[in-house]
Amino acid sequence: MxxxxxxxxxxxxxxxxxxxxxxxxxxxxxxVLPTRVSEPVRAAYRSIDDLPEGSVVMISVDYDASSAPELQPIYLGILQHCFAKKLKVLVLGQWVMGTPFGELGLGRIAPLYDAVYGVDYVNLGYRPGYRAQMVGLGREIRDFFAVDSRGITLDSLPMMAGVHNYNQIDLLVGLEAGQAGDEWIQFAGARYGVDIVIGATGVVAPDKFHYLQARQIRGLIGGLQGAAEYETLIGKPGAAIAGMVxxxxxxxxxxxxxxxxxxxxxxxxxxxx
Amino acid sequence: MTQIIGTWIAAGLTLAIFSFLYKDNPFYKVAEHLYVGVSAAYAVLYAWANDVYPMLVEPMFLGRGAVTTADRWILLVPLLFGLMMLARWVPRIAWLSRWSIALTVGIAAGLGITGQIQGILLPQVAGTLVPLTSANNVLMVAGVIATLVYFYFSIAQKGAVKVGSRLGMVFIMVAFGASFGYTVMARISLLIGRLQFLVFDWLHVVK
Structure with a gap:
């Protein structure tokens, strides 16, 4: 007592x-503990792995510093996977404070694979608009992004030649710390039929499983555990595997x-x- | 050298924030206010440099980019609505901002309604209409029906309805439990991230 x-x-x-x-x-x-890969993460991995060389993967960095420990390892893992598969990476974000994380990830991973800016990857950065932007990107990316995050006009970037809207986007990866993932699913997925994979924080991930069940998304990477599973699949142990013990x-x-x-x-x- | 200075500043701010766990103190307050101030300034400058200037000022006033006269005139509309939003700062003409807000709310509501129906309601209903050939499917359909019964308040909750309602409550509690578990993992992950930074990047205790 x-x-x-x-x-x-x-x-x-x-x-x-x-x-x-x-x-x-x-x-x-x-x-270090052994990591068991779950089916939602394996499905996300396959969605990228099955893409033919040269396919365009759009990654939306929708988080900031307060969620970076969970989502940045997912982002780095996906970038490594994309560059290893020689896929084109188009980064943008719905959170203005997420843009430095988008750039940090590209700056760290792209040199490891000799990926060249403008040829293998482009960072569009952030623009206001949110839902209107998500709908508008289905018409013309340049309507919202006249220039990329470095101030370069999109038409002067070789990778962007012929990339105008969702028709040229083979997969959209939303890295979500909030509601933007739901909006991508509603406006890019349901309206334009874009294939979507979601990486989400632990808080957000449970609210995304019903999209997976209804096949509105192709895969789901949830929190640090999901990041560790993805690192296991690509064979590149990083911060997530180190943190799981x-x-x-x-x-x-x-x-x-x-x-x-x-x-x-x-x-x-x-x-x- | 710049990176070292940046790492030390980040480590100092992290420790300042952590110090709140002991008790409230001036170091925590400085770090908190610094974060809010830097975030706000970054957002304003980013929006100006990457949105307002290249998409409004340059084509409209400097004539840069592939713009026709019509394109330049149409830019007057967002310029006017943007300026009207700023009218909130002047009490005498603050009412002008209602027009801009009305436009924003109207667009958001229009997009939201279509998005919810097309992107959530219909696909989710379709996703629930599954053959009851596996335990998972049976459990899912039972969960949906029981939860709907729980939120159906037009008839008295007794008899079969009460049983369904109780079952719905169980499903809801299980969902809350799963969400809480994930939330715990998320919060611990944030602590892991910060400690990894302090141990690996700042102190270099572990290579």
């Missing part, structure tokens, strides 16, 4: 410390806290006069 009373009055900062240690220790010792330890600790808290609650309630 006294034990549970003490637990109930514990300083919350000790819980934060325990959680931090449960994450930090596996990272310091570089512990820490994830597992933190989950075990939280489960222990939940069990302890509930047992303590019932014991103390029973002991009350």
């Amino acid at each position: 006294r034990f549970f009373e003490r637990i109930a009055a514990i300083d919350r900062r000790l819980i934060y410390l325990a959680l931090a240690l449960s994450v930090l220790i596996p990272l310091l010792f570089k512990m 820490a994830q597992s330890w933190a989950h075990l600790l939280l489960l222990a806290f939940i069990v302890l808290g509930n047992v303590g609650y019932f014991v103390m309630r029973r002991a009350k006069p």
Whole structure:
């Protein structure tokens, strides 16, 4: 009884410390666990892997710093997969604060595959418009993106020759920390028939499974776990695989806290006069 | 050298934000306000440099790009609506901004309604009309029907309706549980990301 009373009055900062240690220790010792690949992630992988060389993959970077630890590993994995398959990558975003992450990823991965800007990949950046833009891109990309994120007119980029609307986009990959994924599905998917793969944060991913079930999207990569699975599939272990052991330890600790808290609650309630 | 300075600033700001877990303090407040200020400034400058200037100022006032006279005149419409939105700052003519807001709301509502019907309602109904030949399909259809019964308030919740409603509540709770589990994973992932940055990129404790 006294034990549970003490637990109930514990300083919350000790819980934060325990959680931090449960994450930090596996990272310091570089512990690795085997990763089992789920079917939604495998389907996402196949959607890219089955594309013929030269196909255009549009990647929408719809997140910012607060979701980057989950979505940036997915983005990097997809970029590596696309460049290895010699696919053309067209990056844009619906979040203005996501544009640096789009550029950071390209700057890190493109040189590894000798990908050339304007020939193998283009970064359109961000433009306001959201839903109207998603619909408008089905007519003409240049209506919204007169220039790319570097200020270069699209017509002067070799990769963009002949790329005018969704008809020339073979796959759209939405990396989502919010509602933009639903909008891509509604306006690019349902209206124009664009094939879509979604990579989403853990918070957003559960709301996307019904699209997968209804075959409105081709694949779903959910959170850091999904990123680790994708890294496993492409054979390029990165930040996601490195982080999954820490994830597992933190989950075990939280489960222990939940069990302890509930047992303590019932014991103390029973002991009350 | 620039990257080293950037890494140290990022690490300092991360620690400043984490310091809130101990208690509220001036370092946290500085980092918080800095983030809001930098984000706002970045968004304004980005919109000006990549949207307003190349798509409005250049073709309309400088005549750059493949624009006809008609193209230049039509740009007056977004220019006027944009300026009317700014009228909110002047109380005497603030009412002008309602026109711009009405246009924005109208477009959003129009797109939203068609998008919801064409992109969600119809495909999701079609996705639910599946042959009941597997346990997964049976479970899914039962879940949809039971959840709809739970939200059907036009008849008294008793008898068979009550059973269906209770079953619907179970399905909803399972969905909430799955969402909560994913949310926990998401939040821990953010902590992992920051600690990876501190350990790998800043301190270089682990190679």
